[in-house]
């Protein structure tokens with residue numbers, strides 16, 4: 401089992417000092433609460449991560465002491481809010497190892513980032529151009545491209561996956577052609593946990609002249625991400641999945657591409673000059689940030705990214721890989737339980753079905769034991785369909801997830817299955 405989304409056989413190694421999970425857990429107020437009298441076991445981080453005190457406090461301080469609108473005023477608070485907002489941009493730049501801060505665009509989340517690229521960059525597509533997606537994509541990385549295909553006459557091609565949930569690279573190679581203009585790939589599948597070999601797949605895309613967008617909604621939380629090393633053109637992620645606030649996320653795009661892209665939305669902040677004869681637009685990132693942004697969200701996100709970086713993202717990846725391996729062993733021993741997604745390179749997710757038991761019923765009984773898991777198609781219906789399923793039960797891990805919690809999960813599953821069968 402590899403240890404994080406950087407993937408491609410990069411193992412941060414056993415030499416890393418382990419994380420103190422109890423000290424980390426103590427920083428998450430919500431983990432101290434109980435559900436129906438049972439201690440909360442939160443195994444739904446892939447849907448949204450919980451927030452550490454540092455993030456909660458930063459947002460509170462921002463609103464109590466620092467708030468004003470950004471980029472507009474000469475007064476003290478406006479300058480302070482602007483510097484906090486722009487500092488968050490530089491933090492996100494460092495977090496992704498992006499070459500330039502102005503390549504970082506604040507958006508609402510992964511979904512908006514992908515919609516922005518599909519709407520704006522997508523205007524250059526022509527009938528017959530191809531958009532290549534994998535079977536594992538989240539609906540957020542499917543539907544914006546379908547909308548673009550409808551508008552432009554472009555065609556969507558889909559990369560198949562093997563039975564273990566890994567990408568069929570040979571099939572990918574044979575469906576790539578010079579007609580491919582965009583390859584849009586999830587970095588880590590939220591439904592199965594598969595880590596895609598992005599560096600290799602991006603290099604293959606470049607050979608035919610296609611651009612590469614990476615949906616990093618799951619990858620950023622589980623380990624180091626380096627856009628320079630990956631060789632992609634766009635990288636998107638959501639704040640709320642990396643211990644930050646909801647309603648804020650990041651689109652990184654190569655400077656020269658963003659420079660050529662038309663605006664996505666119009667409004668204040670994104671213009672150079674406006675007249676009724678026509679308007680001119682600001683340079684990126686302002687061109688793509690119409691209106692008053694989610695300033696508090698950006699501040700909170702910056703703190704979350706620094707918080708995660710301070711833990712050591714290699715250590716986070718190694719720690720989660722250990723907990724995931726433990727969970728995989730435990731669940732594999734439960735009779736009638738089938739793990740869906742068993743790729744060698746995997747992160748953060750245990751997706752499974754149990755013979756004769758409906759996922760929804762199982763999740764309901766787990767909830768009564770204080771265990772929060774998710775069921776359903778996980779916004780990845782084509783991936784479910786590939787495995788002949790309508791849904792799975794998914795336990796997803798965060799940096800605060802312990803082996804002991806997965807012991808309770810395994811016991812909880814066995815107890816629930818005894819009741820349900």
Ligand SMILES: *Cc1c(COP(=O)(O)O)cnc(C)c1O
Nearest residue numbers: 509510511538540590617618638
């Ligand atoms: C959550 C998720 C998204 C969508 O993120 P939003 O924050 O809802 O915009 C996209 N892709 C993957 C892989 C996800 O896990």
